[in-house]
Amino acid sequence: MEQFFTTVLLSIEHFHVLGYWVAFLAALLVILIAWIMLWFVQYYLPRYGNRLWQATVLFGRTLRSRFADNPYVCRWMREHPGSIQFLAKRADYTHFFGLPLTLLVLSLAVTLVLLAEVAEDVATADSIVVVDHIAARLISTFRAPELIPIAIWITNWCAPPIIGVLLVVACLLLWLVNRRFAAVGLVISLLGASLFSVLNKLVFQRLRPDGAVLLEPSYSFPSSHATLSVAFYGFLGYLLIRSAKKWDTRIKLCFVMMGFIFLIGLSRIVLGVHYLSDVWAGYLVGLLWLIVGISVNEWLAATGRIDWNLPVGRYRKIMVFSLMLVAAIGVAGYLFTQVLIFRDLQ
Structure with missing residues (x-):
């Protein structure tokens, strides 16, 4: 990732041969794209955030029930009751x-x-x-x-x-x-x-x-x-x-x-x-x-x-x-x- 940013910045640094406005417009375009993405997130998240959260909770419950029905998981739960109790407490979202x-x-x-x-x-x-x-x-x-x-x-x-x-x-x-x-x-x-x-x-x-x-x-x-x-x-x-x-x-x-x-x-x-x-x-x-x-x-x-x-x-x-x-x-x-x-x- 750092190598990628190094390459990008080196490319931008060479823009000065094309003039100040090319580099300025390139930077402005990056900021504009980032602003548009953030605007879409803040616009749609309040409208569909609750649905997304409910779907996530439902998926979690379904996944938990599937694991609970698995015979290997059931045997591991019987052999390690303390670990199961600890994990259950850590995943309980009803209290802090x-x-x-x-x-x-x-x-x-x-x-x-x-x-x-x-x-x-x-x-x-x-x-x-x-x-x-x-x-x-x-x-x-x-x-x-x-x-x-x-x-x-x-x-x-x-x-x-x-x-x-x-x-x-x-x-x-x-x-x-x-x-x-x-x-x-x-x-x-x-x-x-x-x-x-x-x-x-x-x-x-x-x-x-x-x-x-x-x-x-x-x-x-x-x-x-x-x-x-x-x-x-x-x-x-x-x-x-x-x-x-x-x-x-x-x-x-x-x-x-x-x-x-x-x-x-x-x-x-x-x-x-x-x-x-x-x-x-x-x-x-x-x-x-x-x-x-x-x-x-x-x-x-x-x-x-x-x-x-x-x-x-x-x-x-x-x-x-x-x-x-x-x-x-x-x-x-x-x-x-x-x-x-x-x-x-x-």
């Missing part, structure tokens, strides 16, 4: 400690494996490093000046002042809507991801790409902005999805949050402050701690400390709306101020 916890643990394991593979490739200067440098040269060559203020506006959503203020606001909102224990998973996800990212930067000490638009004092691998985008904004998306009642609303919230996280990672690459593998590793680190935070919250919900269906009084709703409005004005002011400061420095 069954199938949900199993899927979370499996997701955590897969994320750890992917993160370890990326870290090993970077440490050993594998082919992924070649892809990084080719992509960095492409970005430096074809970076449009008009995109820089937009990228700065997007990337500052993960600036420490913004994350700090939004964390306080999120905790206050959760307290106002009677879900104060939900802040536990949020804090664990954010702090764990931040510390893990800082430690990895100190371990790998990878230098930033040449030709970066912004001057960043820290090391490059992994991307802290990509890490925080998943760990923090991904968790906020989880809270919204968990509180939503309708299936189509949950799907739309999921895709909006995924798109926002993708744009934050893309802004770091456009600004030239990170390699592709930095952002990919940052996403994995953030996902790792996001899964941990979600697991903690679901455990708290299973033990009765979080009730997602508690009503919110009118007075508290007014306070929630007022707090969100003040936070939105403050964040917007900070973001646009940072863009203006960058323009004045040019």
